[in-house]
Amino acid sequence: MSRIAILSQDPTLFSTRRLREAAEEQGHDVKLMNYMRCTIHVRANAPQISYQGDVVENYDAVIARIGTGNTAYGTAVVRQFELMGTRACNSASAILNARDKLRSLQLLAGAGIGMPATGYAHSTQDQAALITAVGGAPLVIKLLEGTQGIGVVLADTASAAKSVMEAFRSLDADILVQEFVKESAGQDLRCFVVGGKVVAAMLRKASGGDFRANIHRGATAEVATLSDLETQTALRAAEALGLEIAGVDMLRSSRGPLVIEVNASPGLEGIEKATGVDVAGAIIKSVTAPPSPAPGSQVAPAQ
Numbered sequence: 001m002s003r004i005a006i007l008s009q010d011p012t013l014f015s016t017r018r019l020r021e022a023a024e025e026q027g028h029d030v031k032l033m034n035y036m037r038c039t040i041h042v043r044a045n046a047p048q049i050s051y052q053g054d055v056v057e058n059y060d061a062v063i064a065r066i067g068t069g070n071t072a073y074g075t076a077v078v079r080q081f082e083l084m085g086t087r088a089c090n091s092a093s094a095i096l097n098a099r100d101k102l103r104s105l106q107l108l109a110g111a112g113i114g115m116p117a118t119g120y121a122h123s124t125q126d127q128a129a130l131i132t133a134v135g136g137a138p139l140v141i142k143l144l145e146g147t148q149g150i151g152v153v154l155a156d157t158a159s160a161a162k163s164v165m166e167a168f169r170s171l172d173a174d175i176l177v178q179e180f181v182k183e184s185a186g187q188d189l190r191c192f193v194v195g196g197k198v199v200a201a202m203l204r205k206a207s208g209g210d211f212r213a214n215i216h217r218g219a220t221a222e223v224a225t226l227s228d229l230e231t232q233t234a235l236r237a238a239e240a241l242g243l244e245i246a247g248v249d250m251l252r253s254s255r256g257p258l259v260i261e262v263n264a265s266p267g268l269e270g271i272e273k274a275t276g277v278d279v280a281g282a283i284i285k286s287v288t289a290p291p292s293p294a295p296g297s298q299v300a301p302a303q
Contacts, residue, residue, distance in 0.1 A: 002028045002060040002288040005086075007035040007077065009067060014269040015280075019063060022280035028288060031059075035077045036070060047083040061087045061287040063245075064095060065265050071099050089287045090264050094242035098264035101144050101176060104241055111240035113233060114258045116140075116251070117179040124169050127162050134179045137161055144174040154180065181258060184251040188260065189224055191234035192271050192279055193246040195286035198234050200277040201226050202270065221274035233257045245283055247271075 004023050008016040011032050023030040033051050041048035049056040062081045066074030079092035090098075098104050102120055109115065119130040131139065137158045143151030151173075155161035161177070168175045186206035191198050203224040226234075230250065237259050238246040247266025251258045272279050 003058060004028050004030045004284070004287065005056070005059045005062045005081070006030060006032050006065065007038075007062060007074065008032060008065040009034050009036060009070070013065075015265075015267050016065060018268050018272070018280035019065075019283065022278070022284045026281070026284050026288070028284065035064075035066065035074050038077045038080075040076060040080045042080075047080055049077065049080050049084065059084075059086045061089060063089050063283065063287060064092075066095060067265075068099065071095070087287065089244045089283070090246075091242060091244075094244070095264045097241040098243060098246070098262050101142070101261070102174075104262055105176075107240050108237055108259055108262070111236060113237055113240060114256055116181055116258050116260060119177045120175075121177075122174075124166055127165055128158075130165075130177050131158050131161055134177050138180040138182075140178040140180050141165060141168070142176045142178065143168065144176060178260075181251050181253045183254055184258075187252070189226070189230065189250050189252065189257070190221075190266070190271060191224075191226065191230070191248040191250065192266060192277075193234055193238040193243070193248060194279070194282045195244055195289070196235065196239075198226065198231050199282045200271050200275045200279050201230075201234075202274040204270075221270055223275050227257075230257045233259065237262050244286065 006016060006019050010016060016032065020030055020032060037052055039050045041050065059081070062078065064074065064078045075092040075095050078088050078095065082088050082091060097107060105115060105118055117134040119133045121130045131137065138154060138156045139161055141153045141155055141161060141164050153164050155164050165175060188204055190202050190204060192200045201224040202221040204219045204221045206219050233250060234248040237248045241262055243262065243264055247263035248259060249261045251260060268279050271277070
């Protein structure tokens with residue numbers, strides 16, 4: 001039996017409930033903690049955490065479900081658990097890699113993983129060059145901090161793209177500009193990676209003519225059968241960011257799978273309902289298993 005802490009602000013969330021159920025079904029001692037109520041005690045050679053006034057001790061593993069609005073504090077708590085010798089899934093550094101969309105894409109590019117052409121610029125004076133760099137309109141504009149399809153806009157023309165970019169920049173928002181992959185419009189793959197394996201995959205289809213295939217925006221989902229290349233791409237993407245648990249989103253394009261995002265806290269409801277796979281159970285088995293090679297270490301190199 002292992003002692004597991006699940007860090008989540010809301011115990012009623014589907015993913016949180018499923019992880020707790022799976023841990024209890026496998027005979028583990030599990031405790032839910034609101035990471036925003038954790039207090040960090042920074043001391044040389046004696047790191048400590050207290051939760052609601054009580055000292056937290058002797059946990060074998062911590063599963064982090066950190067909300068995007070609390071990334072800094074949440075990852076600080078995860079890092080403190082790591083300093084205390086607790087296995088963290090995911091690690092604080094891996095969560096930060098995934099949360100910074102630009103950094104994650106840079107790491108993926110450095111690993112030779114396919115993705116849509118992407119550009120980033122701070123000044124609105126560089127808009128024209130940025131649009132040209134990703135192949136012109138139509139193109140996709142994304143907020144760096146957006147989630148669940150929020151802050152993602154399809155611009156059909158260069159003038160529309162400039163207007164959207166100027167509007168975002170007027171709000172002091174950082175944005176990415178990406179190539180629009182026409183052949184995959186309205187569809188994407190979500191591959192759920194756990195411990196160096198793809199345990200489930202679904203094909204998401206947008207509704208009502210929307211190009212964003214997000215479950216939270218009304219998309220439907222069905223079981224996906226992955227090609228060997230798609231499987232290897234998902235594993236390599238998780239490995240590149242250092243993630244043991246990851247939701248890898250990719251597009252099926254004429255030039256192969258293109259990764260658009262890697263999520264460090266992927267939701268369980270959509271994937272479990274679409275595929276019937278006990279993903280929560282797979283996560284618990286992975287985090288309580290004996291130490292193994294780093295995720296993706298058995299993955300074949302890119303051809």
